[in-house]
Amino acid sequence: MSRTAAPAPTSGPTRPPARGARRRPWLLPAVVVGMVLLLALGVAATTQRTTRDALSPVSVAPDGSRALARVLDAAGVDVVESQTFTRTRSLVTEGGGAGSAAGPTIVVTGTDTFSTGRSEALRDLARRTGSTLVLLAPDQRALDVLAPGVEDRGPAEADVVVPACADTDAEAAGAARAGGRTYRxxxxxxxxxxxxxxxxxxxxxxxxxxxxxxxxxxxPTGSRVVVVGQPELVMNRYGAQDGNAALTLRTLGAAPALVWYRPAPWDVETGEARPLSELVPAALLPATVVVVLAGLTLALWRGRRFGRVVVEPLPVVVRSVETVEGRARLYHRAQARDRAAEALRSAAVARLRAVLRLDAGTARTEVADAVAWAAGLPPVGVRELLLSGPPTDDAALVALARDLDELERRVRRTS
Known part of the structure; x- marks a missing residue:
């Protein structure tokens, strides 16, 4: 007769772990997360603010003006950006004011948002403080107040030309980028x-x-007024080319302080309400009509469908890599190196536009210039890579693909 063994006696009741022991596993992760947050806050507090807005002195984008602002700052010129007229008036008054020899230089962008009253207030401010006004691509309404006698003659193609005038700054700078908006x-x-x-x-x-x-x-201010029709002169992309830097530095660095007035959308004048039609883009109404018609067409199409959609399995599934390899074999068999090279360049240019945040309609020559500026490469070599003719043999085609891949990796590293 078998006997079942009795259970071994226990030494006593099991005690729950101490409260500190339960918390100890969470202590290290909490400390690590706290240190990371403190480090991120410190970096954010000490890092200089930058944007990618066009014609902004703190923008690092190709159409920004941070490079020019940094050079002016190194030369002893205090560059301050303002997005409202109230702040601009305060900065100019503090930097110059009545009774001083000359106030700060005032750079003005976006005059197409100005009313006549705003232009008159800016004129009076420059007249009272003796400040030099630099207007970037002003329209005719602003010119009538800030530069009377100057007529807007519309746009012109960008080109590098000699000054052909007796202006001291222009003569010292020599040939520079012209075009943009023209005046007479x-x-x-x-x-x-x-x-x-x-x-x-x-x-x-x-x-x-x-x-x-x-x-x-x-x-009209009693001091100097400069009308600049080509704003690309102050952009990062073109600042170091030809005489652009000399021209802009001599003009903007004449005073010890520079107020960069770039009006923000909320910079509205007190007591002068603007109608909503001036703030809404002209293409909004036609676009709204097209969207409504497309929605109605979609509703009619979906509403007239009878029954369920029959799902039919495809007879074969072709992987994307096989499709690419098949097309490559067809190109190779037909010796279509020109079409293969164009496909490689088109795809590379599309990806580079996305990396540099350029518009989809940007010309390939402008993309090549932007890539050369971003990667620090000679513009001639980049243009030859993106715009030259078809390769002469398969080895040249392979080298083209390799060079395009290397160029794209370099731009991604520097952007």
């Missing part, structure tokens, strides 16, 4: 105190200038 002194060139530099051909075929200065009796 009305009713004719040669008005006392008004100088037109960098002659180009306007949209209507007439001769005009992309750089105009007003001094003396011609200036």
């Amino acid at each position: 002194v009305a009713p004719g060139d040669g008005v006392d105190g008004t100088t037109g530099c960098y002659p180009v051909q306007a949209e209507d075929g007439a001769r005009a200038a992309s750089w105009v200065t007003l001094t003396g009796a011609a200036s």
Whole structure:
């Protein structure tokens, strides 16, 4: 007869773990997370603020102006960005004010958002403080107040031309980038105190200038007014080319302080309400009509469908890699190196546009210039890689693919 063994006696009741022992496994992760958060806050507090806005002195984008602002700062010029007229007036008054020899230089962008009252207030501010006004691509409404006698003649193709004028800054800088918006002194060139530099051909075929200065009796402020029709002069992408840097540094660095007035959308004048039609893009109404019609068409199409959609399995599944290899074999068999090279370049340019945040319609030449600027490479070599003719043999085609891949990796590392 078998006997079942009795259970071994226990030494006593099991005690629950101490409260500190339960918390100890969470202590190390909590300390690590806290240190990471403190480090992130420290980096965010000490890192200089940058943006990617166009014509901003703190923007690192190709169409920003951070490079110019850094050079001016190294030369002893205090560059401050302002997005409202109230702050601009405060900065200019503190930097110059009545009774001083000359106030800070004022760079003004986005004058197309100005009303006549805002332009008059800016004119009076420059007149009271003796500040130099630098207007980047102003429209005719702003010119009538801030640069009377100067006529907007429309856009022109960008080009590098010699100044062909007697302006001191332009003569010292030499050939620089011109074009953009063009201007002409009305009713004719040669008005006392008004100088037109960098002659180009306007949209209507007439001769005009992309750089105009007003001094003396011609200036409505009593101090110098500079009308710059080509804002690319101050952009990071073109700042180091030709005489652009010399021209902009001499013009913007004449005073010890520079106020960069870039109006924000919320910079609305007190007591002067603007109608909603001026704030809404002109294409909004047609786009809304198209979207509504497309929605109605989609509703009709979906509503007229009878029965369920029959799902039918495909007879074969082709992997994407097999499709690519098959097309490559067809190109190789047909010796279509030109089409293969164009496919490689088109795909590379599309990816580079996305990396550099360029518009989908940006021309390939402009993409090549932007890539050269971002990667620190000679523009001629990048243009040859992205725009040259088809390779002569299969080895050249393979080398092209390898060079495009290396160029893309370099741009991604530096962007």
